[in-house]
Amino acid sequence: MPNIKSAIKRVKTNEKANAQNSQTKSTMRTAVKKAETAVLNKEENAQDLLKSAIQQLDKAASKGLIHKNTASRKKARLMKKA
Template identity: 50%
Template structure:
């Protein structure tokens, strides 16, 4: 356990940041799942859900929850999966 005041403060700060990162990741993962399910079911609001997923991914990258290259990779893979789903239908 931390002994100095500054170390105790760092523990508190890192815990707050961990929770905020966890929230950001959860939000974009949920948005991605909604976009994929919309693509599978052929829903009309696919474009809106895809835009929402991209927005959540970008916000997670902006806040530092994920790296910017990881955000780009996830967006690329998402659009690739959606295009593949649309072609098979």
């Protein structure tokens, strides 16, 4: 544990940011998996899940959690499966 006040603050903010980033990434991955399974099983709500997954990918890319090209590639692959 750091002794310097600013270092203590950084540890706290880093923990908060890490928790938030993990949550957003997890939500994104879940949305992508749900969309993929819905498309493969030809479910009725596949288009809605696909739209949701694309939104989550865009959100993660805009926050810098994943690279914008990675998001673009994942979206393209999802659309190709659909």
